[in-house]
Amino acid sequence: MVIDNDLKQITQLILEAKEKAHQETSWEPKPEFTQSLKWPINCSIGPGLEGAIVCDTKIGYVNGSKGWLIYQGYDIFDLCAHSSFEEVSYLLFHGSLPTKDELASFKQKLNLYRNIPQTIRQLDSFNIEGMSPMASLRLGSELMRQQKGNLIEEHMQFLYPGISADEDSIPMEKKPIGEEKAIYEFESNEKESTELLDSCYQCIAGLSSIMGAIVRLRSGHLPLEPDPDLGFAANLLYMMSGKKPTPLEERVMDICLILHAEHGINASTFATMVVASTLSDIYFSVGAGIAALNGPLHGGANQQVISTLEEIKSVDNVKAWYKKLRAENGKVMGFGHRVYKAYDPRARILEPLAKLLVNDKPQMQEMYSIAKSIEAEVMEDMGNEKKIFPNVDFYSGIVYKALGIEPEYYTPIFAVSRVSGWTAHVVEYLKKNRIFRPRAIYVGDYLNEFISIEKRK
Numbered sequence: 001m002v003i004d005n006d007l008k009q010i011t012q013l014i015l016e017a018k019e020k021a022h023q024e025t026s027w028e029p030k031p032e033f034t035q036s037l038k039w040p041i042n043c044s045i046g047p048g049l050e051g052a053i054v055c056d057t058k059i060g061y062v063n064g065s066k067g068w069l070i071y072q073g074y075d076i077f078d079l080c081a082h083s084s085f086e087e088v089s090y091l092l093f094h095g096s097l098p099t100k101d102e103l104a105s106f107k108q109k110l111n112l113y114r115n116i117p118q119t120i121r122q123l124d125s126f127n128i129e130g131m132s133p134m135a136s137l138r139l140g141s142e143l144m145r146q147q148k149g150n151l152i153e154e155h156m157q158f159l160y161p162g163i164s165a166d167e168d169s170i171p172m173e174k175k176p177i178g179e180e181k182a183i184y185e186f187e188s189n190e191k192e193s194t195e196l197l198d199s200c201y202q203c204i205a206g207l208s209s210i211m212g213a214i215v216r217l218r219s220g221h222l223p224l225e226p227d228p229d230l231g232f233a234a235n236l237l238y239m240m241s242g243k244k245p246t247p248l249e250e251r252v253m254d255i256c257l258i259l260h261a262e263h264g265i266n267a268s269t270f271a272t273m274v275v276a277s278t279l280s281d282i283y284f285s286v287g288a289g290i291a292a293l294n295g296p297l298h299g300g301a302n303q304q305v306i307s308t309l310e311e312i313k314s315v316d317n318v319k320a321w322y323k324k325l326r327a328e329n330g331k332v333m334g335f336g337h338r339v340y341k342a343y344d345p346r347a348r349i350l351e352p353l354a355k356l357l358v359n360d361k362p363q364m365q366e367m368y369s370i371a372k373s374i375e376a377e378v379m380e381d382m383g384n385e386k387k388i389f390p391n392v393d394f395y396s397g398i399v400y401k402a403l404g405i406e407p408e409y410y411t412p413i414f415a416v417s418r419v420s421g422w423t424a425h426v427v428e429y430l431k432k433n434r435i436f437r438p439r440a441i442y443v444g445d446y447l448n449e450f451i452s453i454e455k456r457k
């Protein structure tokens, strides 16, 4: 009964946040939805491809002035209030919410694909304790690729038996499988596109098991097998901690995964798409996404938010801390966004969840109060004038910390969720694939006379 009330309360909190968000930005003009592109198009482009349009998409839409985040037509608030990560992942790929049967068969596939004992065993043979979690996650994606290659290899051996010196000896050579396999998934007829979807599901499910194994290995424990009775969020928490989560913890983790699953053509999604556009394979593409997300300008600000909150220690210190930071022109971690010039809807959802979770954790209540106090300072100082609001990273650290997760795992968890968005964009883009090839303006010299090394100064 208490559990039911908690879960109902979460839905209620999200719907209240939605109401508030919509009221605050109702005066902003409605976005102009455009038709599919007719190439070539004119657009102004800033450094870092700012403003560049690279494709049309139905997967995700971010409207910065209204504070909207939409997945395949559905408002992020509604998805968080009523849906699950599995349902949302299905939606991202297929464009519609699944029926009961479709969801059951999708979950069954994810369950099957999160069982990757050989990959985990291979991962265990590396020095995972000595590597950063993001590097380990990327390594894990590479090992999944290897595993897939091995499966194909077994099949290929059947088709192309090894060439043996005589009938009794073991095969000495086998057909090389490298490139031939690599482009296998990206062929475009019906059969292969099912193959591509299955590989995407493998990446989503497999990375969550790899994440669990990384946390376990780094804390001196053996990796755990996935629990087929648990949903995606609960199983992720279980594989990381060894404890089955409470329904409240499971629900909150599920919401975090939904919130991070997709965000338009951001740096890591673009990196994934660029690699896929060369017709490399989905595992290499996901590896590129993980690499891009690792940078401090993309993933990871929530880790720094937690350090800041711990450093400030008490609400009484916030004003002095803020004054000093501003005097030194420092940036407040977890605030501001390239696209959102309104309150980030993800932060709107996470803030009340953080408050709810610290309720029975006295040691974290001060941390939450410090965060609220920083928010008040920043909003008064820069909210109206500079449109600086909390972003997704400001409250997500508190939520993860309340779930007992160490800060070093925040960015890899982000990757475990975002792999849905990355791979959905790849599937969509490959339908009309064209290799990405922007250009630069050459500003160097030309026609220099070659100077032999003896004469160079």
Ligand SMILES: CC(C)(COP(=O)(O)OP(=O)(O)OC[C@H]1O[C@@H](n2cnc3c(N)ncnc32)[C@H](O)[C@@H]1OP(=O)(O)O)[C@@H](O)C(=O)NCCC(=O)NCCS
Pocket: 297, 298, 301, 330, 331, 332, 333, 334, 335, 336, 337, 338, 339, 386, 388, 391, 392, 393
């Ligand atoms: C996210 C971020 C990189 C967006 O950058 P951007 O769109 O290029 O915005 P800018 O850095 O140009 O900022 C515009 C103005 O707002 C100020 N500003 C932006 N974010 C700020 C922050 N977090 N704290 C203080 N001032 C900030 C800038 O100093 C700048 O002021 P100016 O016009 O007086 O020079 C930036 O807001 C930031 O560094 N935030 C902190 C890190 C963070 O939370 N990252 C996670 C993002 S999800």
